[in-house]
Amino acid sequence: MIAQEIHETLKGTFGDAIFEAKVDGVLDPWIRVAPDRVRDISLFLRDDGRMLFDSLMLLTGMDYTKGRLGVVYHLYSMKWNHRIVLKTEVTVDQPHVQSTEAIWKTANWQEREAFDMIGVVFDGHPDLRRILMPDDWEGYPLRKDFQVPEFYNGMKVPY
């Protein structure tokens, strides 16, 4: 299936949870979805016979500045050999996205990383804690406005 058809199928099934899409003129066609419907849409994408996106290639946390964060899902179907990109956007004040950990187990660690680096909270994740930074680190390093703290546990940080 090409991206246009995937978009139309999703729009048909989920209606207003699908916001915008850019399927022409880009290297990787993408579809933006509502952050609180991500799990249902992912389940549909994984299990529907025409889609069969059994592989979540990459889950990225993004900082779009101006108080907006986002998550980008790169999906691939090993059976049908088609790919699609799902995007969601949330605000810094309400950074909640549904977790897809139950659908693709690989999302377990990748969501932890997105939480660790960008600060997006994934609802329904069984064990959402920092993965790369120390457990008691404060701040989300990959945000554009992140300031390196001067002291961490009494040690000077930029030495």
Next chain:
Amino acid sequence: MKDFLLGILQNEILVYTLMAVVPLAWVIPFALFAVWWERKISAHMQDRLGPMQAGWHGTIQTIADILKLMLKEDIVPTAADSKLFKLAPYVVFGGAYAAYAVVPFSAAYVGSEINVGLFYFISISSIAVVGLLMAGWASNNKWSLYGALRSAAQIVSYEIPVALAILTVVMVTGTLNLQEINDAQGGMFWNWFIFQKFPFLFFALVIYFTASLAEVNRTPFDIPEAESELVGGYHTEYAGMRFALLFLSEYANMFAVSAIATTMFLGGWNSPFGDFMSGPWWGVFWFLLKGMTFIFIQMWLRWTLPRVRVDQLMYVGWKVLIPFSFVLILGVGVWMLAIQ
């Protein structure tokens, strides 16, 4: 040798002490040599050179290492049980060294010629297990504890195949006295027990050798000190001379079991050519040469084979070696009864 010394010194206690110290004159230089030899063997098997800088081809390397170990800080972990921690290397070395009391280096020298020499040997080498357990427990380190527990299980389990394999030779000679077992193999090399009652005693040697590898914690049975899993197993927390002592006891143990294998199966201090090149000093030479052959094979195996997992090791010990030993005992027994 005992009578010779008694004639000179007239003091029994002094004589017995000297006799006890004589193997030390072999064990310590042997350990120094064996460490160098092992490094060279492993290096050449691995397509590299090994120690080359200290002395000619690294021969003084071990002495340099001993000097370094002597100068190291003696670290005893704070939370460790320091009495047990400090006592453990001595117990391990004691268990390994006490076995040398019955090893017949030559017709003229055996530390203590007792009639139950073999029995004594098998039992005294188990004292080292106590030392290992002490070392592992007292280190206050979970990984050391693992090493110690595995080691205890391993050594205790493999005592049985050792004893059973030796039993075949005892059946043939009818005595537990190591000097007498040695004497029974006099003459040309085909009198050695490895060629007698063929092939039963030959396989008895194979089983004994394999089980003895487990006794001395050498690969493929070196789980107690498995470097890649346990860092160092029971000797992880030991530094400096304490570690040196544990290391020394490992080599002492290696040679002790090789010595017994030599005595039992390869004719001990007997020359392979009968009367040619035989005598008290030649006996020492032949004995050490044969012992070193086994040491070489032990080192060869260490650098070739991977390590067996602990439950597979128990399987091999209990379900493979022991049944085979029973078959061998049966075979030797039937042979002796049938062919008087």
Next chain:
Amino acid sequence: MDVTLQKEGAVADVDAGRRPATVPGLGRALRAEEMVINMGPQHPSTHGVLRLELIVDGEIVVDAIPHIGYLHRCFEKHAESMNNYQQVIPYVDRLDYVAAMSNEFGYVVAMEKLLKIQVPERVEYIRVIMAEFSRIVSHLIALGTYGIDMGAYTPFLYCMRDREHVLDIFEETCGARLLYNYMWVGGLSHDVKPNFQDKTRDFCKYFRPKIAELNELLSYNKIFKERTAGVGVLPPEVAINYGASGPVLRGSGVKWDLRKNDPYSIYNRFAFDIPVGMGIKGRVGDSWDRYMVRVHEMEQSVNIIEQAVEQLPAGDVQSAIPKRIRPEPGEVYVRTETPKGELGFYIVSDGTASPYRVKVRPPCFVNLSTVPAICRGSMIADVVAILGSIDIVLGEVDR
């Protein structure tokens, strides 16, 4: 969906280990507790600074919880602060520092797709040769260290000896043995030396018998088979769901290789096989299968190198390197097959010369996440076997 695995005949009861076991028949008199033991950040077998918290019941592992982040060097943050997309390449080297050429390959292929640059043929061929050399080099380390983990110290030295030949070729070409900064966006930093083709052919002739030697020494050794066959079985559906890739996925029987299934560069011009685990010695997807997939992959890499070196065209390797890299606003995700698995680069550009976001999809990170699922129910010694067969490099896991 419960994707926990089942050991032969055992029922997968995930919570069984959490309750302290009571010994039947003694009522409450004897209580067994689990021990928490750290295969800590410093450990000979964790291949780097990985902390595996093992909850064990005797020798049986009830749970294995990996803690990573000890080697986190803020690669993505650094990439965002670069003034030039080319300056990211030395950082990319240091991800999987054992097979640096593969990382560079992934990055430059992604950048060239974003910039819509076509590189000269010579550049493509040299890149493929270098990437396959890097595959051989990485697998040699993986196999050698796996031998050490199992207690066989000698194969490691043989692998290092063979690796030296490849590192000599690398050093002649770009001056470095481990971290090259060789593949640039649009070309290469140096052309290969005139004796490159002869040296490569000599290496291929030299190396094939060495693989046979390694097989004799380690692969078919009975003790090694007992340690690895049937240990750490990863079923194929679980592998795909966890996102495993590379030899981990192929060891589970899934015939999936990005060089054939999602081709990039000029891989479609070469004839080579995809080795797949078939459960010959144990079960499909066990550690022995993953190990043998790597051994066979080395042979296939030698095939590719021999074909590429025959077809190597003349040309200039620096003609397509852009003076200034200023891509249009947009993003791209490209994945390549590194020795460890599927390495992906998600590059987002905002129209300036400095990257907006460079996200790495590290194969080792994703492969490592399968370890808790595989390790449950095995013994501590098996954890070492499983970790070694997954072949992680912490530089890539932590970035």
